[in-house]
Amino acid sequence: MTTKRRPRGSKNGTVSVTFDLPAAVEANEVALCGDFNNWSTNATKLKRAKSGVWSVIVPLQAGRSYRYRYLLDGTHWENDWSADGYVRNRFGSEDSVVNA
Secondary structure (H helix, E strand, C coil), X not given: CCCEEEEEEEECCEEEEEEEECCCCCCCCEEEEEHHHCCCCCCCECEECCCCCEEXXXXXXXXXXXXXXXXXXCCEEECCCCXXXXXXXXXXXXXXXXXX
């Protein structure tokens, strides 16, 4: 699975980062969960474009690193396989890391 993060401009010390999942992802709903939203499964939903690509833009504090994962259909956790890095979590798997 490939995802993209594109920093877009800096304002007030924040950077808008775009999280994309490819159209090939089979899901009815995708949530972005991470340090930046207290791992909420409802706070940051990705929207599916007509092209099928899932996407959301999140403002993040520039110069920081954040752990995150995608939750597909409320049941399946998926990492970003093009993340800036990976960190072991307390559940025995890894979280993706983005450097803003």
